[in-house]
Amino acid sequence: MWLLVVTAGLPAFAQQDAAGHPHPVTGRESEGRQPSHPNVLFIAIDDLNDWVGCLGGHPQTLTPHLDRLAGSGVLFTNAHCPAPACNPSRTAILTGISPHRSGLYSNRQKMREILPDAEIMPKTFSRHGYHSAGSGKLLHYFIDAPSWDDYFPSAAKENPFPRTLYPDQRPVSLPRGGPWQYVETDWGALEATEEEYGGDYLVAEWIAEQLSIGREQPFFLACGIYRPHEPWFVPEKYFEPFPLKEISLPPGYKADDLKDLPPEGKRRGPNRYFAHIRKHGQWKAAIQGYLASIHFADTMLGKVLDALDSSPHADNTIVVLWSDHGWHLGEKQHWQKFTAWRVCTRVPLIIRVPKGSPGLPQGTAPAVCSHPVNLLSLFPTLLELCGLPAESHHDGPSLLPLLGDPQGTGDPQGRWPHVAITHMADPGSYAVSGSRWRLIHYAGGDEELYDIESDPHEWHNRATNPEHASVIERLRRLAPTSFAPK
Numbered sequence: 235m236w237l238l239v240v241t242a243g244l245p246a247f248a249q250q251d252a253a254g255h256p257h258p259v260t261g262r263e264s265e266g267r268q269p270s271h272p273n274v275l276f277i278a279i280d281d282l283n284d285w286v287g288c289l290g291g292h293p294q295t296l297t298p299h300l301d302r303l304a305g306s307g308v309l310f311t312n313a314h315c316p317a318p319a320c321n322p323s324r325t326a327i328l329t330g331i332s333p334h335r336s337g338l339y340s341n342r343q344k345m346r347e348i349l350p351d352a353e354i355m356p357k358t359f360s361r362h363g364y365h366s367a368g369s370g371k372l373l374h375y376f377i378d379a380p381s382w383d384d385y386f387p388s389a390a391k392e393n394p395f396p397r398t399l400y401p402d403q404r405p406v407s408l409p410r411g412g413p414w415q416y417v418e419t420d421w422g423a424l425e426a427t428e429e430e431y432g433g434d435y436l437v438a439e440w441i442a443e444q445l446s447i448g449r450e451q452p453f454f455l456a457c458g459i460y461r462p463h464e465p466w467f468v469p470e471k472y473f474e475p476f477p478l479k480e481i482s483l484p485p486g487y488k489a490d491d492l493k494d495l496p497p498e499g500k501r502r503g504p505n506r507y508f509a510h511i512r513k514h515g516q517w518k519a520a521i522q523g524y525l526a527s528i529h530f531a532d533t534m535l536g537k538v539l540d541a542l543d544s545s546p547h548a549d550n551t552i553v554v555l556w557s558d559h560g561w562h563l564g565e566k567q568h569w570q571k572f573t574a575w576r577v578c579t580r581v582p583l584i585i586r587v588p589k590g591s592p593g594l595p596q597g598t599a600p601a602v603c604s605h606p607v608n609l610l611s612l613f614p615t616l617l618e619l620c621g622l623p624a625e626s627h628h629d630g631p632s633l634l635p636l637l638g639d640p641q642g643t644g645d646p647q648g649r650w651p652h653v654a655i656t657h658m659a660d661p662g663s664y665a666v667s668g669s670r671w672r673l674i675h676y677a678g679g680d681e682e683l684y685d686i687e688s689d690p691h692e693w694h695n696r697a698t699n700p701e702h703a704s705v706i707e708r709l710r711r712l713a714p715t716s717f718a719p720k
């Protein structure tokens with residue numbers, strides 16, 4: 235037996251059976267009614283740098299679905315992570331609290347030991363009447379079960395990953411260089427269908443199924459796509475568009491890029507992973523693995539976007555897509571993450587807002603925004619867009635002024651006064667990303683300055699040029715002056 239439930243102030247169309255279980259519906263939400271609380275589809279992609287078609291980071295990357303989402307919303311081209319590692323970045327995004335105030339700066343700290351009572355985004359939405367559900371990697375290798383109404387795989391296990399196929403013997407791509415070598419530094423094409431592979435395919439399937447359900451409550455639905463996080467194993471068809479002999483090296487790579495860095499920059503650039511990969515002639519194969527993993531992640535995103543488009547929620551759902559930080563593939567002689575350079579702090583960020591959202595009734599128009607923003611702003615932005623009360627402990631400014639006016643700021647003088655701060659694992663080391671300039675400040679005092687307009691790959695450190703002393707001083711003044719102990 236099907237019931238039609240109409241609830242004032244909530245999405246107006248939902249179908250349930252007699253036991254109260256929601257069922258898929260095929261129609262759009264009833265025409266002419268604007269629910270007061272839009273749904274939120276919150277999509278995280280792990281370790282994705284700017285190798286996205288619409289950001290132009292690598293000429294061979296294949297991301298048609300990211301690009302179509304960008305073409306339908308606001309694409310932020312100067313967005314930065316709160317920290318260049320999974321745990322501190324995701325914790326800051328989902329709690330709204332910056333690393334320099336929480337004291338959570340690194341992957342080795344446990345969120346619930348540092349922040350036992352912090353309310354994360356799904357819980358806040360639940361408290362305001364939303365149905366909060368998630369799948370895949372959203373926090374750092376745990377789920378935080380009490381914060382969700384539903385999770386796949388089952389939240390009780392606290393393991394965010396569904397079954398995933400990996401080769402029996404690993405690593406397959408490199409000999410182990412020693413105990414220091416992260417076993418995830420590994421890649422290869424799998425002779426498997428997507429169904430056999432599992433992983434993000436199962437996450438996307440589950441998210442698609444959730445989207446097909448009509449509900450009387452608005453929803454907060456979080457989709458954590460794990461690729462292109464290492465290891466870069468995906469079904470072989472995702473490797474096929476990238477023949478090994480045609481692979482281009484990273485556009486940001488410059489062999490003598492370290493020579494103008496201060497001692498702290500020279501220390502943090504070169505690492506053993508990159509040297510080991512080159513020693514074994516695997517650089518292009520690794521780039522191929524990253525491109526294949528991005529292509530796979532993008533295809534999974536496409537499944538989710540298609541499911542939204544054909545769902546009853548297509549016209550009433552805010553879509554946010556972000557990556558937790560960037561990734562080096564040899565730039566500054568570095569492999570992985572954990573640095574303050576732009577290749578590592580800059581992330582894809584796309585926000586699409588439907589008409590009728592309380593904070594932005596006109597919705598977003600397709601646009602590109604180049605003002606500096608930080609992912610720390612997502613929590614207050616979503617609360618404001620959904621008409622929910624702001625939380626005074628949140629650190630990020632809401633992005634509402636930019637969503638309504640992406641090229642300007644809503645400010646009569648046309649200014650967006652904010653910069654984006656990215657905190658390193660050692661308190662007091664940070665990067666400040668502005669509209670044109672980026673300052674890297676290490677806790678010991680070393681500094682680097684880059685003019686992103688003329689030098690997007692940060693090949694020319696300007697910090698020693700006295701001509702730029704006032705720029706450095708201005709950016710330094712915009713950074714925090716006190717840092718919670720680790």
Ligand SMILES: [Ca+2]
Binds near residue numbers: 281320463559
């Ligand atoms: Ca990550």
